[in-house]
Amino acid sequence: MIVAPAFIKQLQAAQLTMPPIVLIYGEEPLLIRQSLDAFRAFAKNQDYLQRDTYEVDAKFDWQSLEMDTQAGSLFAERRLIELSMPSGAPGKVGGDFIQKWAQLRHDSPPEIVLVILCEKLDGKQTKSKWVQVIEQTGLVVQSRPIELKALPAWCQQRALSVGLSLDLEAANVLAERVEGNLLAADQEMEKLSLLFAQGTQLQVQDILNNVADQAHYQLFALSTAALTGQTAYALQILNRLKQEGLEAPIILWLLAKEVRTLVQLCELQQKVSLAQAYKQLFIWNSKQAEYSQALRRQSLQGWQELLRLCTQADFEIKGIRKGDAWLSLNDLVVKMAQ
Known part of the structure; x- marks a missing residue:
């Protein structure tokens, strides 16, 4: 198994022997796309000029694909066959085909290269026979999220x-x-x-x-207004976001994130200086002034109380608790800013 960035570097340096089968999977769509683009470019330089793409679902005809791969090409043209299989579930017939294909004796370089694209695979899927055989005879590329x-x-x-x-x-x-x-x-x-x-x-x-669209920009403007004590302006932004259809969970996510950060800062201040607390939490200069203003308005107990208000709003959003989540968000913004 190889991680996507290393795979891309190998392709760009032309340090890869063309395998008969490649599995590219993972949680980061951009790295999957970049891996595929880099592999296509590498394959094109290796004279793989034909590319066939299939969407694999529960009704996919694996037998038809098997016949296609067995037929070969009249002029022995090299080609890629890409199988987009988001679920990572080929079923028994598909699993059998993949294992059979991977274990065939292919030319070097192979006339046909099978490229399988999946989203995140769980532990059981990565241990399945069809994935294991690809790792043994071909190449498995994992796209991990960047921390x-x-x-x-x-x-x-x-x-x-x-x-x-x-x-x-x-x-x-x-x-x-x-x-x-x-x-x-x-x-x-x-x-x-x-x-x-x-x-x-x-x-x-x-x-x-x-960076980001206007609604997103206003969302961060709401955070800044609440942290710096601009109560009326913060409520104005909150009302605008509601009118524009921004969902309550997104607003709660940001506000709760800020409250949790303030709780952490208060706790750290009991052990280290505020400057050291900012450094430990990776809070940059552009945000430090905002947090400093907020810290002067509330104690640790006050910010912990606002965390409980965040939980209340979350329960209202999910229907676990009766109440109007937007009223709770309004209350949360006021108490953050005052």
């Missing part, structure tokens, strides 16, 4: 690839804005590459001004 703490560095590398640069704080703000979503970060970098000239070093304000 949140590693995302800023990834954003910096992605910026360089489109001719821009990010300092670490700007990269951290971008990572925060996209909520750890690698695909969203990639899309935002593509957009920024169109907005700024090649060679530009992007600052925090560039990210704040240009």
Whole structure:
């Protein structure tokens, strides 16, 4: 098994012997897409000029595919056969076909390369016979999510690839804005590459001004207004977000995240300085002033009480508790800001 970034590097360096079968799977859609794109480009350079794509579902005709692979090509043209199988469940017939294909004696390089694309596979699936045989005779590529703490560095590398640069704080703000979503970060970098000239070093304000749509921007503006004590403005943003149809769970997610951070800061302040607490929690300069203002308004007990209000709103959203979740969110915003 190989992780997607290492797989892509091997392909770009042309250090891979073409296998007869490849499985690309995982939780990160962007890395799956990049792995597939890199493999297609590598295969094209190896004269795999034909590509057939199939969507695999419960009704997929595996026997027809088997006949297609056995027929071969009149002119022995090399080709890729891509099977998009999100569920990772080929069934018995499909599993048998994959095992049989993988264990065939193929030419080197093989005339046909089978590429299987799946989403996340659980432990039972990765131990299934069809996955194990691919690992033995072909190649299994795993697309793992990038840890949140590693995302800023990834954003910096992605910026360089489109001719821009990010300092670490700007990269951290971008990572925060996209909520750890690698695909969203990639899309935002593509957009920024169109907005700024090649060679530009992007600052925090560039990210704040240009990343994410207006509703998303207002969501973070709500957080800032609540943390800095702007009660009326915060309520105005909350009402606007409700009118625009932003779902209550998304708003609660952000507010609860801020309250939990403030609880952690209060607890750490009992052991270390505030500056050290910020460092331990990876809170950058652009947010420290906001948290500092909030910390002056509430004690640890106060922020813990707001965590209980977050739980109440969550229960109301899920229907576990009777009540109006939007009224609870309104109350939460007021108590955060006052």
